[in-house]
Amino acid sequence: MDLGPGRRAAPPRFVLRGVSEKNRQGKRGAREKLAAEREKQRSRDKRRRALIVGASVVCVLGLAAVIGVVAANAGKDDGSESAGPVVAPSGAQGKDGLAIPVGEESAKSTLTVWEDFRCPACKAFELAYRNTIHELTDAGQLKVEYHLATIIDGNMGGTGSRKAANAAACAQDAGKFPPYHDVLYDNQPPETDDAFADENKLLDLAGKVDGLDTTLFQECVKNGKHNSWVEKSNKAFQNGGFSGTPTVLLDGKNIYQDRSMTPAKLKQMVEDANK
Template sequence: MSQKNDEGKRSARAKMQEERAKQEAKARKKRQYGIIGAVLAVIVVLVAIGILIQNGRSSSYNAATQAPGGTIGNTKLVIPVGATDAPSTVTVYEDPRCPACEQFESGMKQTMNKLLAEGKIQIQYHVVSFIDTHDNGSGSKNAANALGCAQNVGRFHDYHDVLYANQPDETVDAWANKTVLISLAKQVPGLDTPSFESCVNGNAYGSWVTAVETDFGKSGYTSTPTVLLNGTPAYPSYKNQQISPAAFTAWVDEANKGKPLGTLSGPSAAALASPTAHNNAAAPSPSGS
C-alpha cells in the first residue's frame, strides 16, 4: 500500500472522528438544554402554584360573612363614621400602632369630632396593620381585629379614640397581649362584654384585617396616616397649606359651600354632640410613619 493511500485513509478517519465528536457535542448540548428546560418548566409550575395559593389565600376573605357589621364598599373594608349624607368625605388610613397616627389623632380629634357632629363630614377609616410586618409583631393585627369587633356592635369610634389615647410605644408590642385590648374596652360604655372578649380572643375578623391590609398595599399609599379630603391628600398639607385644626375646618367649609349638611345618627351621635368634644387641640406633627 502506498504512502499516499495511507495518508488518505488516515485523513478520512480523522474527518469521521471529527464529525462524530461534533455530533456528540451537539447531543450533549441538546441533553443539557433539555435538562435546563425541564428545570425551568418545574420552576414555572412552582411559581404558578405559589401564585394560585397566594390568590387563594387572598380570595378566602368573604365580605358577606367575614366583615364587621356596618362596613361599606364593595368588599366591606371601610368603616364609616358620621352622617351618610355629609357633603364631604375624609378618608383615613391608620395603623393602630403608628405613632404619627397618634399625633394626628391627638391633634385633630376634637376638630374632627366637631365637624362630624355638625354633619359636615363623614370619616371613612381603613384600619391597616403593616407595622407588624416590619417587627414581626402582632399588636397591629390584634388591635385592628378588636376595632372590627367594636365596629360590629356600633362602638368603633369610641374604642378607636380610646386606643389612640392609650397607644403603647411603637417599639413595645403591648397589644400582642389581647387582654390589654380587652381591658381598654372598659372605657367604652357597652363594649366590655363576654361577646367582645370572645371576638378579640378568637380573632373573629382576622380575614377582614388581612384583606384591609392587602387593599392598602394595592392603594399606592405607603405611609400612615394617609388622610384625604374628598380624594385630595390633606396630611401633612392640603393644596400647599399646612394642616391645623383651623385650616382643616376652613378647607371643609370651603368644600361644603352651598351644600346641605348631613344628619348624624348612631351610638356616637350624643357623644359627638357633647360640648367637651369641641375643644380644639394643638396642631399635629407632620411626620409620617
C-alpha cells in the first residue's frame, strides 16, 4: 500500500507472530531442558547418597565382623582343652596355685606379672626390666609372682603359648624356672610364627640351661603335664579384667600403665618400701 512520501508500511503481522512463536518455543525448550538437567542432578545426588549410605553400612558391618572374630577368638588356643587333671608345678602359690614365685617369701614388695611367651610386648618388658628384677630378687627385696597366659594362641592361632608355658612349668618342677624363662624370651619367635608349638624347639632351648635337659623334663614337656594348669591360669587372666599382656602390678598397683615408669623408678620404689 502506498502511504505517501516518507512513510513505510508496517511489517506484515504474520512475521511478528512467527518470531514470537519461535521465542516461546525456544524458552519452553530451555525450561524443559533445565528441568531435565535438574531431574538428572537429583537422580545423581540420590544415587550418590545411596552409595555413601551403602558403603557406610558395609564398613560398619565389616568392622563388626572383625570385632566379632577377635572377640570370639580372644583367649582361645587351638580350640581344644586338655582333658587331664590340673597339675600345678612344684611350689606354685597364690589363689588356686596359679602363681610361680621367684624371690624371697619375706620380701616386702611383690611384683605380679601376667605374661605370654609369644607376646612381643612381654619380651620388651623383660629385656628392659630383667636386670633390675633379678637384682632386687637376689637382694631379697622383691618377690615376683609369674602368671602364664595364652592369649596369642587365641588371637593368632596355634599352641605355642600353651606349650611354652607348660615347658616353663616343667622347668619350675626342676627348680630352673628363672633361667629357662629368660631363655624363652631371648629366643622368642615372631608373633605370627608358632615355633614354640614344636616341642623339640622347647627341648633344644632347655639345653641352654645347665641341668635342665633331663629325661624327667623331656617327659613333662612331651606329655603336656601342666597343660590343664596353664589353661586354668589363662581363664583366671580372662576373668581378671586385664587389658592385655604383660600386666605388671607392684603391690597391687598397675605400673605397666604408668608412662613415667622406668627400671630405675621401679628399683627406687622397691627400695623405699624396704626401708
